[in-house]
Amino acid sequence: MALSTNLGYPRIGPKRELKKALEGFWAGQISESELRAAARTIRQENWRLQQAGGIDHIPSNDFSLYDQVLDTIAMVGAIPARYGFAGEAVDLATYFAMARGSQDAPAMEMTKWFDTNYHYIVPELEPEQSFRLAFPKPVEEYREAKELGVHTRPVLVGPVTFLLLGKSKAASFQPLSLLDRLLPVYEEVLRRLDEAGADWVQIDEPCLVLDLPAEVHDALKMAYGRLATAAPRIRILLATYFGELRENLPVAYDLPVSGLHLDLVRGAGQLERALASYPGRLFLSLGVVSGRNIWRTDFDRALGQLERAAARVSKDSLLVAPSCSLLHSPVDLAPETELDEEIRDWLAFAKQKLEEIVTLTRGVNFDAEAIQSELRAAREAMERRGRSPRIHDPAVKRKIASVSEEMKRRTSPYATRREAQRRRLDLPRFPTTTIGSFPQTKEVRATRAAYRGGKLPEEEYEAFLKQEIAETIHFQEETGLDLLVHGEFERNDMVEYFGEQLRGFAFTKNGWVQSYGSRYVKPPIIYGDIARPEPMTVEWSKFAQSLTTRPVKGMLTGPVTILQWSFVRDDQPRDQTCRQIALAIREEVIDLEAAGIKVIQIDEPAIREGLPLRRSDWRAYLDWAVDCFRIASSGVRDETQIHTHMCYSEFNDIIESIAAMDADVISIEASRSRMEILEAFARFLYPNEIGPGVYDIHSPRIPTQEEMAELLRRGLQVLSPDQLWVNPDCGLKTRRWEEVRAALTNMVAAARELRAQAG
Secondary structure, three states, X not given: OOEEEOOOOOOOOOOOHHHHHHHHHHOOOOOHHHHHHHHHHHHHHHHHHHHHHOOOEEEEOOOOOOOHHHHHHHHOOXXXXXXXXXXXXXXXXXXXXHHHOOOOOOOOOEEEOOOOOOEEXXXXXXXXXXXXXXXXXXXXXXXXXXXXXXXXXXXXXXXXHHHHHOXXXXXXXXXXXXXXXXXXXXXXXXXXXXXXXXXXXXXXXXXXXXXXOHHHHHHHHHHHHHHHHHOOOOEEEEEOOOOOOHHHHHHHHHOOOOEEEEEOOXXXXXXXXXXXXXXXXXXXXXXXXXXXXXXXXXXXXXXXXXHHHHHHOOHHHEEEEEOOOHHXXXXXXXXXXXXXXXXXXXXXXXXXXXXXXXXXXXXXXXXXXXXXXXXXXXHHHHHHHHHOOOOOOHHHHHHHHOOOHHHHOOOOOHHHHHHXXXXXXXXXXXXXXXXXXXXXXXXXXXXXXXXXXXXXXXHHHHHHHHHHHHHHHHHHHHHOOOEEOOEOOOOOOOOXXXXXXXXXXXXXXXXXXXXXXXXXXXXXXXXXXXXXXXXXXXXXXXXXXXXXXXXXXXXXXXXXXXXXXXXXXXXXXXXXXXXXXXHHHHHHHHHHHHOOOOEEEEEXXXXXXXXXXXXXXXXXXXXXXXXXXXXXXXXXXXXXXXXXXXXXXXXXXHXXXXXXXXXXXXXXXXXXXXXXXXXXXXXHOXXXXXXXXXXXXXXXXXXXXXXXXXXXXXXXXXXXXXXEOEOOOXXXXXXXXXXXXXXXXXXXXXXHHHHHHHO
């Protein structure tokens, strides 16, 4: 009989219990024991839910207080020296210092997990790195589930993927060379799990969907040759996801593991190749239910895949699974009672996806007759969605057809625009600015909630927002910032805010997914063609500009980021949806310019995360992604300055495409990596202006003036003084005002220090 399985479940809790516990602990409002108790409750409820729902292989160690890669850093004892850790077991103070920093030690670098919007902590590895088991969490959580009466399959980040994700400051050093030193920790974990009673362990090696050189293939063979003998009674499920294995499939098949997981949502084309070369000794785990989107599963398609597999593979060797961990899905659709009933009928969140997995397992075991009612309901829902008049808008289709090459280009080249903008803006050398948002205090959030809940009249809400904007403009003037922002107090989220004003979007109340740590996002759902009925930001920008003689940026989210940070319709190509968004943003840009806004920022922090995982697929994506940004940004005059912002991704390998976006100024995350990103700008000789972030806003730590000045001096080693802007890494929404005041005061002082030195 085929078995139902899961690769991971959302760790945030159905009502964001983890967020509340973490932030309460960090604020000193609850104790460590209370935090651990809250975490234990979430884990146990997740296990019980899956057990009661009929999942045969239930994951453990998929829970984390912050991030699974950080957990692995702690597990293997790879703690950077600056945290002063000398104990036997990693404590929470050290754990959270690595993630968030402390006043004495900056946080570790953070970047995107493959092509998702989830952020992981980047391992810092050195040539003389030593490893030891310092955080036996996988064993502890397996035992915890066992005591609860739930038999689980522990999940580990694979050793090869872990090292490939790592970085080192040592020149020419390859972290993969540490594999021989790392493996004893994994071997010890497997032995302890064996002693505790585990029979299966899931080891995630998503690196297998990447372009891999021969040395990585050799590393995988060496690693799993050793792990297979560390605890011979344990069966290893090698989990891959986010794409196809392609040329890596033979390598995976040759490894001495008991099972292989394939993502058949992102890599549907690999099933036939996998079946044709199936070696006959492995369990095949088939990810037929999407772990990354929220549409109901096409049961006919998924069951067809499973039945083809069952014809080649014994049902006893078949596992029915989601494509990847359900970490990337909202928890439960059931509480979404306010969601439009028609759209709700098209959706499935993590809990519903488990039900789909169990249903499909019954279908493959007992044939389609056993699930006729479920098949019929799924077909009818898909047919209703396909027929819905809400999906297609002929006017939008006509606009897309009318896009010309001229709409993708600014009137003049950058050198001409630069002179026009400098005359108009008259900013000093090393101009200072922020990325857009200012702290969203409890008062701001409570007032917005009261307004949305009908408890506060619109005129009172607008008066409150105007007061917040006025105070923020005054603060920026007083601090000495050169290019101001209005603070974005009217915005709940940089994507949701725009989606709420565009046609073709739907929204949830509780559809949260983790972005990193205690930061969650609630992606809107793009279900139909997108259009802008009316201006979205113009009045707020005009009001802010009326309060000051200094320029105030108009703040927009770019089309690629709105696409990437939404749950996107799956009934048309993503590039078509993105072009629709681009046209809507273009209309807003033109209206902002007409309203007298001299600088407009179109944020694209997600442009790198949308990059396909295989280099051979890059060109097509980059062409349309750059086109969409240029459609959105190119409708203005030379003297209007266009900014964009990017953060927490690896940009070095797409620098030419970033330049092709032709933004006048780009601000980019750089502080956690100590300006590492600028190496790419130096090699490429980036022509436009750049603001490398000098203030890590994802940490409560306040950088000193000298630290920021030193980062700027590093910037001047590769950039000319006329190119360099001074700004934080990202928006200040999540920080407290006392942190922001101190950090921005230091930042302005650092810029003035450089101006004085430059003469």
